[in-house]
Amino acid sequence: MPPQLPWLEPEDLLPDPSTAWGKTSPAPGLLAAGGALDVAHLHAAYAQGTFPWFGIGQPILWWAPDPRMVLKVADFRLHRSLRKTLQRFRASAACEIRIDSAFGQVIRACSSTPRDGQNGTWIVPEMVVAYEALHAHGTAHSVETWVDGKLAGGLYCVAIGGAIFGESMFSHATDASKIALAALVCMCLRNGIELIDCQQNTAHLASLGAREMPRAEFMQHVQKQTTQPPMAWHFEPVYWNALL
Template identity: 45%
Template sequence: MRDEPTLTPALLLQAYRVGVFPMSEGRDDPEVFWVDPKMRGVIPLDGFRISRSLARTMRRGQFSVTVDAAFEDVVAGCADRPETWISDTIFDLYAALFRQGHAHSIEVWRDKALVGGVYGVTVGAAFFGESMFSRATDASKVALAYLVDLLCLGGFTLFDTQFITPHLASLGAIEIPRAEYRKQLAAAVEKSASFDAPGPVPPAQDVLQRNAQTS
C-alpha cells in the first residue's frame, strides 16, 4: 500500500493553485481533508462595501492597524472558539507559509490589545482568505477594509473567501460556481502581485476615499 504524501507547505500552495483548501474536523484532529465547494465565496475587489457605521468607526481612530506584525496571534485568535477547523497541524503549516512569505495577516489593536484580525495565503495575484476573528465591535470589518485596500494597491485580482456568510455578504461577498471560480483562479495565479507593495499602513481616511472611488 502506497503511503499518503506528507502535507507540506509546498503541497499546500499547489492545492491552492488548483482550487482546493484544507480543513480539519477539530482542534485535536491530526487528519486534514481537502475541500472544493461547488459554490465559492469571493469578494470582488471593486465591490467591497464600507457602511456608514463602519466608516464612522474607522474615522474615530479607536483602532490601530498593522500588517504581518502578529501572524501567529491572529491564527490563534481565529482558532479560539468552541469548535474550530484549525488544528495544530494546520496552525503549523500556515506558520511555515508565513515564514516563507506566502501567508499574511492584518491585525487590529485597541489599547495595545489584539482585538481582531484576518489571515490568508497569497499565490500570484490571488489572496485566499482563511479566517478572521473579532473581540470588539467592527474589529474584523476594519481588518477586511484594510485588507481589501491593500490587495487593490498590490495588484491582486482575486479575493477568495471560500464560503459565504451573511456577515461577508453584507460587505459585498458573492457566490460563484466552481467553474467560474477556477477560471478566475487560473488567471490570477499566473499574474504578479505584492502584499508588501503598498508600504506603510495608510490612514483610515485614505482607505475610505479609495473605497468610495472603486465600489
C-alpha cells in the same frame, strides 16, 4: 452511496478540483482525504483552488466547493456604521493597521475565539503549525487591527501572486475584524487585485458584499492571478482613501 473518496499518501498530488463531490453528496465540495500539510502541498493546493478543512480526530480533508464564495473588492459593502467606525479609527493616533507583525497571535486567536453556531474550530493544532510555516515561507499573511498597542482583531489569508485566499477572522473588540477586512480591501484596490476568495457562503460574508461564483469561473481567476506579481504586503493610512 456517495462516490469513493480518494485517499492520498503524503507524496500524492491532489485530484482535479472538478472531481470533487457534487451537490447531492453527503459533503458537497469534498475532494480528497489524507496527504500532507507541508508548504509545498499547501502551495500546490491553493494554486489549484483547493483548501484543507477538517476537525480534531479527522484526517486531512481537502475541499473545492462549487459554487465558491468570493468578495469582489469593488463590491465591498461599507455600511454607514462601519464607515463611521473607520473614520474614527483613521483619526485616532491609538489605532493602526499592521501587516504580518503578529501572525501567530492572529491564527491562534482565530482558532480560539468562540463563534455563533459553532461548537469548536477547524483550525486544529496541525493547521496552526502548517500555516505558520506557510507564513515563514511568505505565502500566508495577517492583517491586524491594533488599538492602544493591543491586538484587537484581524484576519489571515494565503496569497499566491495576485490570488488572495481569505481564511479566518477574529474580533476582541467591536468591528475589529471588519476593520482588518476593509484594510485588506484597500490594499487590493491599491494593487489592482479584484477578488478575495472567501471559500464558503456565510450570511456575515454576504452582508459585506461577497457572493457565490461558479467553480469553473473561480478556477479561471486563480489560474490567471497566480501568475501575476504578488501584492505589496504593507499598509499606509492613505490607503483608506479608496473607501473613505
